[in-house]
Amino acid sequence: MRPRLLDLFCGAGGAATGYHRAGFDVVGVDVKHQPRYPFEFVQADVSALQPEDFRDYDAIHASPPCQDHSNVSGRGRKERGLHGTGELLGWTLELLRASGKPYVVENVETAEFPPGFRVRLCGSSFGLDVRRHRWFASNVAMMSPPCAHGLQRPRFRSLDSRQKVLASVIGVHGHLNYPGERELRNQAMGIDWMTTAELSQAIPPAYTTFVGEYLLAHLTAAVTP
Numbered sequence: 001m002r003p004r005l006l007d008l009f010c011g012a013g014g015a016a017t018g019y020h021r022a023g024f025d026v027v028g029v030d031v032k033h034q035p036r037y038p039f040e041f042v043q044a045d046v047s048a049l050q051p052e053d054f055r056d057y058d059a060i061h062a063s064p065p066c067q068d069h070s071n072v073s074g075r076g077r078k079e080r081g082l083h084g085t086g087e088l089l090g091w092t093l094e095l096l097r098a099s100g101k102p103y104v105v106e107n108v109e110t111a112e113f114p115p116g117f118r119v120r121l122c123g124s125s126f127g128l129d130v131r132r133h134r135w136f137a138s139n140v141a142m143m144s145p146p147c148a149h150g151l152q153r154p155r156f157r158s159l160d161s162r163q164k165v166l167a168s169v170i171g172v173h174g175h176l177n178y179p180g181e182r183e184l185r186n187q188a189m190g191i192d193w194m195t196t197a198e199l200s201q202a203i204p205p206a207y208t209t210f211v212g213e214y215l216l217a218h219l220t221a222a223v224t225p
Helices: 014-022 088-099 181-189 196-201 205-223
Strands: 004-008 025-030 040-043 059-062 103-108 118-121 134-138
Touching (some): 004 014, 014 059, 088 103, 103 205, 118 205, 181 196
Parallel strands (some): 004 025, 004 059, 059 103
Antiparallel strands (some): 103 134, 118 134
């Protein structure tokens, strides 16, 4: 039987897909309806959950909203801290620590994490054409592969011959500006089922496949005599 993982603030399922590939059965929870979430989904307010609600799960992942920690927004850096989500990161960590379950909490590179163990992952470490640095805080020890920015091949950011600009990675924020850009973004992230808006908030499944393997090893060691 595959272990069960609860995916909080699940969005459209980038993290969930990685955990499923690692060997978990995944259930997602989000306050917003997620019609493209690829696994079992429950629409609910995560902030109403208590530690006892996690008793039927072997591990928990959470990606609390990151707008107040991020410099990327529709109006630039001026919006940082104005979305009312800043306290969710610390609250989520406290909730998952109280559950006693193996957990992972993901957030953006500029997030202000409380003290504790965490690793930073980069798309270049997994051969992807995005960097998308993300922190993963956990009560399970894991190693972080180094960035490999130098291995990301230069490419044209635009397919318009009049606007060709070399870039080492694919950008996945903002509107689609030229033919073929959606396909490039999908390939770069390893995601082909999301809208442009959903993709801009997602993490590549390769990240949580990597993290999930550590979680599985931890769970296996816990039941081995």
